[in-house]
Amino acid sequence: MNAFYTRWLGGKKGAIELAVLAVFILVVMPLWLDIFRLNLVGKYLTYAFAAVGLVMVWGYGGILSLGQGVFFGIGGYCMAMFLKLEASDPVSTVHQTTPGIPDFMDWNQITHLPLLWEPFHSLTFSLIAVILVPVLLAYIISTAMFKRRVGGVYFSIITQAICAILTILVVGQQGLTGGINGITDLKTIHGWNINTDSAKYILYFVNGALLLCVIMLCRFILSSKFGRLLLAMRDKEDRVRFSGYDVANFKIFTFSVGAAISAIGGAMFTLQVGFMSPSLIGIVPSIEMVIYAAIGGRMSLIGAVYGTLLVNYGRSAFSESFPSLWLFLMGSLFIGVVMFFPNGLAGLYDVYLKKWVEMLAMKVKKIVVPGKLNSVKTEL
Amino acid sequence: MGGYSISDLWSILVMQGFSGLSLFSVLLLMALGLAIIFGQMGVINMAHGEFMTIGAYTIYMFSKVTEQYFPGLMPYYFVFAIFAAFGIAFAVGYLVEFLLIRHLYKRPLDTLLATWGLSLIMQQIFRTVFGAREVSATLPDWLMGSWKPTPDIDIPLNGLFVMAISIVVTAVVVLFLYRSTWGLKVRATTQNRVMAGSVGINTRKIDRVTFAVGCGIAGIAGATFTTIASTGPTSGSLYIVDTFLVVVFGGAGSVIGTVASAFSIAQAQSILTFFLTNAMGKVVTLMTIIIILMIRPEGLFRSKVRK
Numbered sequence: 004m005n006a007f008y009t010r011w012l013g014g015k016k017g018a019i020e021l022a023v024l025a026v027f028i029l030v031v032m033p034l035w036l037d038i039f040r041l042n043l044v045g046k047y048l049t050y051a052f053a054a055v056g057l058v059m060v061w062g063y064g065g066i067l068s069l070g071q072g073v074f075f076g077i078g079g080y081c082m083a084m085f086l087k088l089e090a091s092d093p094v095s096t097v098h099q100t101t102p103g104i105p106d107f108m109d110w111n112q113i114t115h116l117p118l119l120w121e122p123f124h125s126l127t128f129s130l131i132a133v134i135l136v137p138v139l140l141a142y143i144i145s146t147a148m149f150k151r152r153v154g155g156v157y158f159s160i161i162t163q164a165i166c167a168i169l170t171i172l173v174v175g176q177q178g179l180t181g182g183i184n185g186i187t188d189l190k191t192i193h194g195w196n197i198n199t200d201s202a203k204y205i206l207y208f209v210n211g212a213l214l215l216c217v218i219m220l221c222r223f224i225l226s227s228k229f230g231r232l233l234l235a236m237r238d239k240e241d242r243v244r245f246s247g248y249d250v251a252n253f254k255i256f257t258f259s260v261g262a263a264i265s266a267i268g269g270a271m272f273t274l275q276v277g278f279m280s281p282s283l284i285g286i287v288p289s290i291e292m293v294i295y296a297a298i299g300g301r302m303s304l305i306g307a308v309y310g311t312l313l314v315n316y317g318r319s320a321f322s323e324s325f326p327s328l329w330l331f332l333m334g335s336l337f338i339g340v341v342m343f344f345p346n347g348l349a350g351l352y353d354v355y356l357k358k359w360v361e362m363l364a365m366k367v368k369k370i371v372v373p374g375k376l377n378s379v380k381t382e383l
Numbered sequence: 384m385g386g387y388s389i390s391d392l393w394s395i396l397v398m399q400g401f402s403g404l405s406l407f408s409v410l411l412l413m414a415l416g417l418a419i420i421f422g423q424m425g426v427i428n429m430a431h432g433e434f435m436t437i438g439a440y441t442i443y444m445f446s447k448v449t450e451q452y453f454p455g456l457m458p459y460y461f462v463f464a465i466f467a468a469f470g471i472a473f474a475v476g477y478l479v480e481f482l483l484i485r486h487l488y489k490r491p492l493d494t495l496l497a498t499w500g501l502s503l504i505m506q507q508i509f510r511t512v513f514g515a516r517e518v519s520a521t522l523p524d525w526l527m528g529s530w531k532p533t534p535d536i537d538i539p540l541n542g543l544f545v546m547a548i549s550i551v552v553t554a555v556v557v558l559f560l561y562r563s564t565w566g567l568k569v570r571a572t573t574q575n576r577v578m579a580g581s582v583g584i585n586t587r588k589i590d591r592v593t594f595a596v597g598c599g600i601a602g603i604a605g606a607t608f609t610t611i612a613s614t615g616p617t618s619g620s621l622y623i624v625d626t627f628l629v630v631v632f633g634g635a636g637s638v639i640g641t642v643a644s645a646f647s648i649a650q651a652q653s654i655l656t657f658f659l660t661n662a663m664g665k666v667v668t669l670m671t672i673i674i675i676l677m678i679r680p681e682g683l684f685r686s687k688v689r690k
């Protein structure tokens with residue numbers, strides 16, 4: 004129990020932060036917002052998965068991946084392929100030239116289901132693929148790069164190129180992927196309609212709970228010896244290598260974990276929003292995921308969630324009233340956070356808010372446990 | 384590739400090869416600027432494409448003003464406009480270095496984010512000033528038309544012009560980098576900033592001018608870009624990934640490498656595009672580059688291991 008407390012929850016401070024986030028996501032939001040807005044928040048929270056993954060990969064591992072959208076997208080597409088196959092059973096697609104295949108394939112004169120799609124009839128396979136395919140891709144990319152000691156800037160550029168390739172590929176192979184429109188009209192998962200309000204509520208809570216679990220998992224990983232090695236590698240890679248560690252393997256592991264986390268977000272995106280399209284894979288969304296993590300604080304798993312919510316809230320608020328202003332603001336956010344607040348919201352919290360919060364906590368303690376008053380005083 | 388006779392194939396090869404050369408020229412000019420900024424200084428300038436767009440819009444403005452007020456000068460404006468494109472991009476680059484880049488030399492990954500933000504802002508400025516629709520400059524008559532060495536082969540003149548410019552600019556850059564005092568100082572500064580400073584080189588000034596020159600060359604790239612395509616607020620950003628790949632593939636810091644890789648990438652893309660679809664041609668090219676980079680991470684022309 005004690006190990007669980009210190010390692011998964013991150014001690015007292017971490018547990019409180021996590022509890023605050025949990026209350027915020029699972030209690031405050033659902034009570035405060037109607038289902039439409041809540042669904043929107045749910046969508047933003049799926050981006051937060053990618054941001055949390057980036058905190059691991061970038062903040063702690065020092066690997067700036069500009070390809071997080073790739074993994075997010077693959078996770079989402081794996082989920083969407085299953086849902087699409089279920090939505091295009093022979094009965095509901097009877098008016099097509101070839102019933103029983105997804106509608107966009109029919110539009111592209113494809114007459115039988117491509118081999119790639121076959122296994123996605125099975126939910127178990129699809130759920131495994133959601134994690135496994137991105138991890139495999141991440142493993143291949145990172146092994147090829149890190150084993151040859153390519154890192155830093157070069158890695159970032161290559162991940163960005165992979166983003167570009169995948170987007171072009173998905174858009175270009177219209178018959179296989181639905182092209183620029185993506186995979187739309189998703190209806191049920193094992194007969195359970197995902198478009199009803201109650202389903203949206205349930206999916207929102209599943210999503211929130213998963214996010215909290217992922218954060219706890221990251222905490223657990225980072226609190227181990229591995230976490231310390233990761234930090235050491237980020238700051239002085241050569242020294243870790245000279246100490247006899249295989250640096251590449253650690254980096255590959257981190258990158259793959261980050262990919263898996265993003266992929267979960269992608270799958271949850273498909274379930275909650277009801278479609279998946281290449282607009283979520285490309286260079287722009289991928290780099291925006293980096294800014295979510297940067298705004299939240301690149302070293303703060305919890306901050307990444309707040310950062311994601313804040314930026315996306317800003318986007319929806321601004322792009323409704325001043326669409327042209329939003330890009331200026333987004334650009335300034337990038338520049339400002341890099342120049343003036345490299346530690347993001349978490350850094351601001353540490354510098355300005357923390358002492359007030361701690362004082363408040365102390366006062367609360369005094370009121371709640373008056374017996375301990377003397378001991379607090381002597382400590383002070 | 385059935386259905387093509389040998390002579391057809393030859394004509395296709397020449398014409399696609401030539402359209403590849405136009406792409407090569409733009410890519411080369413973009414990559415030259417970036418090779419200086421990224422290869423020499425280590426700054427990842429994601430706004431490089433927007434400096435190209437600055438150059439393109441400069442040409443557009445020049446053509447509109449000339450058309451309106453000095454129609455007699457139409458045949459000559461382009462030459463002046465190219466210098467103006469360089470000058471304006473240079474000036475903006477100078478300012479950007481002063482305000483932004485110089486604070487971030489020690490954090491290369493952060494320059495990436497900051498300049499990405501800059502590119503968003505610049506794109507929105509273009510959109511506000513010039514509108515979201517693509518515009519094209521009125522080109523002088525001598526740039527129109529084509530040259531027909533054989534009945535099957537049709538080579539556009541603007542392509543030839545673009546190529547000539549890129550060759551001249553490349554030559555000038557090489558000359559300046561390797562044969563002038565300024566080039567010596569640039570290379571000294573980029574190799575070891577502290578040592579260069581201690582022997583009396585004003586490294587801050589060198590950094591600023593180098594960055595600005597890189598941006599200025601991107602401006603020229605934009606000027607040539609207007610002769611083969613129309614300009615929109617996001618035109619430059621379409622080239623940024625390709626440009627970075629050109630620089631990385633060529634081996635950062637090597638001008639010959641940049642030329643060679645720009646050539647091979649542009650040619651591969653252009654010829655593959657003809658036989659496959661547009662999208663697949665690009666995918667195959669990019670994939671090949673990445674695979675080659677995985678086998679040979681130091682790029683074409685460099686033997687040192689990267690950090």
